[in-house]
Amino acid sequence: MDLxxxxxxxxxxxxxxxxxxxxxxxxxxxxxxYTMVYGVLQLINFAHSEVFMYGTFAVxxxxxxxxxxxSASWSLGxxxxxxxxxxxxxxxxxxxxxxxxxxxxxxxxxxxGAPKLIALISAIGASFALAEAMGLRDRFAGWVxxxxxxxxxxxxDKARDVFSNPVTIEPHKLFELGGYGVTDVDxxxxxxxxxxxxxxxxxIRRTRLGRGIRATAQDPESAALMGVNSTRVVQLTFLxxxxxxxxxxxxxxxxIGSTRQNAGFILGVKAFTAAVMxxxxxxxxxxLGGLVLGVMENWGAAVxxxxxxxxxxxxxxxxxxLVRPSGILGESLGKARA
Amino acid sequence: xLLEVEGLCVxxxxxxxxxxxxxxxxxxTVTTLIGANGAGKTTTLKTLxxxxxxxxxxxxxxxxxxxxxxxxxxxxxxxxQSPEGRGIFPGMTVRExxxxxxxxxxxxxEMAVDFDRVMGLFPRxxxxxxxxxxxxxxxxxxxxxxxxxxMARPRVVLLDxxxxxLAPKLIAQIFSIITEINEQGTTVxxxxxxxxxxLKRAHTAHVLETGEIVRSGTGAELAGDDSVKAAYxxxxx
Numbered sequence: 001m002d003l004x005x006x007x008x009x010x011x012x013x014x015x016x017x018x019x020x021x022x023x024x025x026x027x028x029x030x031x032x033x034y035t036m037v038y039g040v041l042q043l044i045n046f047a048h049s050e051v052f053m054y055g056t057f058a059v060x061x062x063x064x065x066x067x068x069x070x071s072a073s074w075s076l077g078x079x080x081x082x083x084x085x086x087x088x089x090x091x092x093x094x095x096x097x098x099x100x101x102x103x104x105x106x107x108x109x110x111x112x113g114a115p116k117l118i119a120l121i122s123a124i125g126a127s128f129a130l131a132e133a134m135g136l137r138d139r140f141a142g143w144v145x146x147x148x149x150x151x152x153x154x155x156x157d158k159a160r161d162v163f164s165n166p167v168t169i170e171p172h173k174l175f176e177l178g179g180y181g182v183t184d185v186d187x188x189x190x191x192x193x194x195x196x197x198x199x200x201x202x203x204i205r206r207t208r209l210g211r212g213i214r215a216t217a218q219d220p221e222s223a224a225l226m227g228v229n230s231t232r233v234v235q236l237t238f239l240x241x242x243x244x245x246x247x248x249x250x251x252x253x254x255x256i257g258s259t260r261q262n263a264g265f266i267l268g269v270k271a272f273t274a275a276v277m278x279x280x281x282x283x284x285x286x287x288l289g290g291l292v293l294g295v296m297e298n299w300g301a302a303v304x305x306x307x308x309x310x311x312x313x314x315x316x317x318x319x320x321x322l323v324r325p326s327g328i329l330g331e332s333l334g335k336a337r338a
Numbered sequence: 339x340l341l342e343v344e345g346l347c348v349x350x351x352x353x354x355x356x357x358x359x360x361x362x363x364x365x366x367t368v369t370t371l372i373g374a375n376g377a378g379k380t381t382t383l384k385t386l387x388x389x390x391x392x393x394x395x396x397x398x399x400x401x402x403x404x405x406x407x408x409x410x411x412x413x414x415x416x417x418x419q420s421p422e423g424r425g426i427f428p429g430m431t432v433r434e435x436x437x438x439x440x441x442x443x444x445x446x447x448e449m450a451v452d453f454d455r456v457m458g459l460f461p462r463x464x465x466x467x468x469x470x471x472x473x474x475x476x477x478x479x480x481x482x483x484x485x486x487x488x489m490a491r492p493r494v495v496l497l498d499x500x501x502x503x504l505a506p507k508l509i510a511q512i513f514s515i516i517t518e519i520n521e522q523g524t525t526v527x528x529x530x531x532x533x534x535x536x537l538k539r540a541h542t543a544h545v546l547e548t549g550e551i552v553r554s555g556t557g558a559e560l561a562g563d564d565s566v567k568a569a570y571x572x573x574x575x
Contacts, residue, residue, distance in 0.1 A: 227413030227442035
């Protein structure tokens, strides 16, 4: 295959690859939430997309609180202090939403031994409720007397529209790679995502908490006999998924700069796809699945046109699962070795 | 009594798995529950470890009522179990499995002492220490499950059918290790289908039939009891 002909030139091929890695890194961070919960509970947490979406709003709100609503275009360096605060805010917000989902949409059902299908329906319900609640945020703000302040940036009729971060982050070219200018924003996104993945991987493999999570994933009853508190482990799993989704939300807002109440849906579906593609329940699979999905769909968009991006992504999913039904890496979180 | 069970009743849905069971485990002894499949032996042990909900009755451990205490709290108090079917963590190494047994402990130097003790009891595990547990034979997995339960440094260790599915030679070895564990000072509550071996090793024994205790005595007494002989010992010991 002549790549040069397909992509116009090799330069474009590299640029599409790096662009794909940037999105792949974000997919991978969200995919962790799906894969961790699946590894421990064998449940797909369909409400995880909203965990991410709330994080994106937390980023924009942080900029509004610390900078104001006035539009601005900053370099990454200038935005960095507020970005770091936004990262913490998004992680706290997403973790809180994830824990709420666990507490109210899952734990009562699991305690009563409800079938997995019931928990799935509960999660879909939680997903809609959370997304619609975000659409009604101006009303909630009004109830607590914030209407006047918030009306500036959440007019009632605009609540469902795109909600932008007032500060746009201008990427700066750092160096050339095969004719493609790699920007600081791209590099930070890829590096931050990889760093978090490596950190989490080590946490699961090396620490006592990680051993508790792995034990519960492999045999919940035996884990309880060892003195592992399974409720705590499930909570911890949701918490970690939430923290990672919050980080993903921050990186997404750096790159895209705007969100909306249903922004979680497509990102959630893509991240879930990445998790399944890599082997659901497998942390390294989530990373690999995310990166492969991000790169392949960007290549697909380059070859067939950007309207084909999602078609390529899901055809790829089907093809990979036909060949390897348990995903690229296959093994579960439980079986992951230290 | 280290462990006392008073009028314990446990249901699975509407089915009574165990009915009004009472017995005690004296500190320093081997106590055994024998009985056929489905008599309620495993349910009794799971209930003692906190994995099953109690409908009625009490479980008292070291004078404290632990009937409704969650499973993970009981391990901290000194009650550990090697479950039926071994329940090892297949994706972890032998070493990791053993240290899962000490999950609630923080006293690293003392954990090392217990690790050495387990290595002494099960030299085979030492040879396999970095092997993934899921790839070991049934007998090795059984040793691992028992060693893991000992890593909690329990006051009483509950052993659920340690001889299940093992070759006769290995069964004899496992039972002599049970005696050794007891002689080292750990109280043992043993559930077995292999009544002959269990009665030979036990100070006190109880026979469970369809969820009720039908006969109790010392191991030797029950081994000599005609009805026990007929039902569980098949004549030849």
